[in-house]
Amino acid sequence: SEVVVSGVRTIDNDFSLLTAIRESKLVVTGVSAEMISRSPDRDAAEVVKRVPGVTIMGGRFVVIRGLSERYNVSMLHGAYAPSMEADRRSFAFDIIPSGQIDQLLVFKSPSPELPGDFAGGVVKITTKSIPDQNTLSVSYSLGYRNGTSFEDFNQGSRSGSQFLGFNAGTNDLPADFPTTSQIKGYDLNDPRRARAGRMLPNTWVPEQTTAFLDQSVSITGGVKFNAGKVRIGNITSINLSHSRTHFSVARRDFDVYDVTANEPDPRYDYSDDQNNLNVRTGILHNWAFKLDDNNTIEFKNLFNQINNSQYIYRTGLNFENSNSGDPRGFGGFSETYRGVYSGQLLGKHKLFDSKTNVNWVLNAGISHRDLPDMRRYR
Numbered sequence: 275s276e277v278v279v280s281g282v283r284t285i286d287n288d289f290s291l292l293t294a295i296r297e298s299k300l301v302v303t304g305v306s307a308e309m310i311s312r313s314p315d316r317d318a319a320e321v322v323k324r325v326p327g328v329t330i331m332g333g334r335f336v337v338i339r340g341l342s343e344r345y346n347v348s349m350l351h352g353a354y355a356p357s358m359e360a361d362r363r364s365f366a367f368d369i370i371p372s373g374q375i376d377q378l379l380v381f382k383s384p385s386p387e388l389p390g391d392f393a394g395g396v397v398k399i400t401t402k403s404i405p406d407q408n409t410l411s412v413s414y415s416l417g418y419r420n421g422t423s424f425e426d427f428n429q430g431s432r433s434g435s436q437f438l439g440f441n442a443g444t445n446d447l448p449a450d451f452p453t454t455s456q457i458k459g460y461d462l463n464d465p466r467r468a469r470a471g472r473m474l475p476n477t478w479v480p481e482q483t484t485a486f487l488d489q490s491v492s493i494t495g496g497v498k499f500n501a502g503k504v505r506i507g508n509i510t511s512i513n514l515s516h517s518r519t520h521f522s523v524a525r526r527d528f529d530v531y532d533v534t535a536n537e538p539d540p541r542y543d544y545s546d547d548q549n550n551l552n553v554r555t556g557i558l559h560n561w562a563f564k565l566d567d568n569n570t571i572e573f574k575n576l577f578n579q580i581n582n583s584q585y586i587y588r589t590g591l592n593f594e595n596s597n598s599g600d601p602r603g604f605g606g607f608s609e610t611y612r613g614v615y616s617g618q619l620l621g622k623h624k625l626f627d628s629k630t631n632v633n634w635v636l637n638a639g640i641s642h643r644d645l646p647d648m649r650r651y652r
Contacts, residue, residue, distance in 0.1 A: 291306035295379075302379055304377060305322070305324060305325065305377075307377065317372055322336060333368060341394035343365075345394045347395075347397070348396075349398045350618070351400060351635060352620075352633070355399075355639070357614075371492060371556070373511070374402050374509065374511050379397070401574060402560065403562040404507030404562045405498055408498065411493075411495075414492075415489070418487055424486075427549055428547075428587070429483065430477065430480060430481070430583060436581055437553070446647070447646075450473075491513070493511070503565075510560075511556075511557070513555070515553070520549055522547060523548050525544040526540065540593050542592045542593060544590035544591075552580070555578070556578040558575070559574075559575040560573070567624075568623060571619070572620040577614070584606075585605070585606070587603065602652060614641040620634070620635045620636075
């Protein structure tokens with residue numbers, strides 16, 4: 275009797291990656307899931323910087339052949355990846371856990387099937403689909419940061435939701451706070467002006483703590499099952515990380531060089547004590563439905579929420595004001611909340627006796643950036 279042998283083509287191993295590069299007519303390099311499993315890389319940013327000609331700026335933005343992120347294109351499952359910044363095109367590669375990457379390819383030459391709006395390169399990322407077996411993994415890591423860990427650390431007051439990187443209203447204006455146009459109409463002696471000021475929280479003193487070790491926890495689960503003749507797979511990954519950095523920053527500015535005195539003409543000379551707390555929550559949730567050997571439907575979701583909390587205390591001299599000899603002290607609190615969601619519905623079909631492949635994708639992406647309650651004092 276007839277014997278039929280069937281299998282699923284995988285793209286997460288070295289052999290598949292080398293085959294894709296060899297068959298391509300373009301200048302392309304890449305990293306497979308098998309390579310990633312042999313490295314200590316935690317996210318896509320650490321993975322992609324292993325590719326020759328690629329560097330990472332700020333720990334998350336890709337620079338290809340010396341060109342900044344605005345000249346490069348990032349694609350997630352064949353569609354444009356959402357930007358993490360409000361005013362420029364820049365996908366943050368650190369939001370994708372390395373363990374969820376099937377394949378990462380970097381194209382450095384133009385081709386008809388690639389977008390034409392790049393000068394450096396195109397980065398294509400494919401995340402995992404139907405798992406090979408049911409899995410559940412939990413990881414927790416600690417990291418020591420020289421100059422920060424177990425040192426004095428100053429930060430603004432924080433609420434419970436900020437532990438996950440969300441602003442639950444702690445940093446928002448009071449509900450009945452006057453509008454900007456109303457405040458501009460108030461006279462300096464108008465009691466409504468003073469009343470508005472007293473509505474704001476009196477939080478001008480930072481909390482003095484001790485910086486703990488950097489922490490990150492990840493929970494990843496994969497499950498597969500059959501519903502009739504349909505094979506169904508789900509992969510879900512939840513990540514949470516906390517990190518602190520402490521810097522001593524020198525800030526100096528000068529006017530035109532004084533040739534007569536043979537010395538620079540300083541404008542100011544400041545020293546900053548900068549404290550940064552970064553919190554990130556990420557969720558990857560992918561579904562795949564293999565209807566038969568020729569048709570597959572996938573639904574992939576990626577969500578990340580990031581909170582950057584900063585306190586700076588500045589001391590030094592400003593030589594341009596009337597009290598140039600008096601040292602001044604300045605303080606500043608800032609909270610930045612950034613979030614991004616990418617949802618995609620994908621289809622892969624084989625037609626006409628498997629001689630024609632049709633792949634399609636519906637992509638929706640949204641990102642936001644919020645900077646509430648920025649406070650400065652002197």
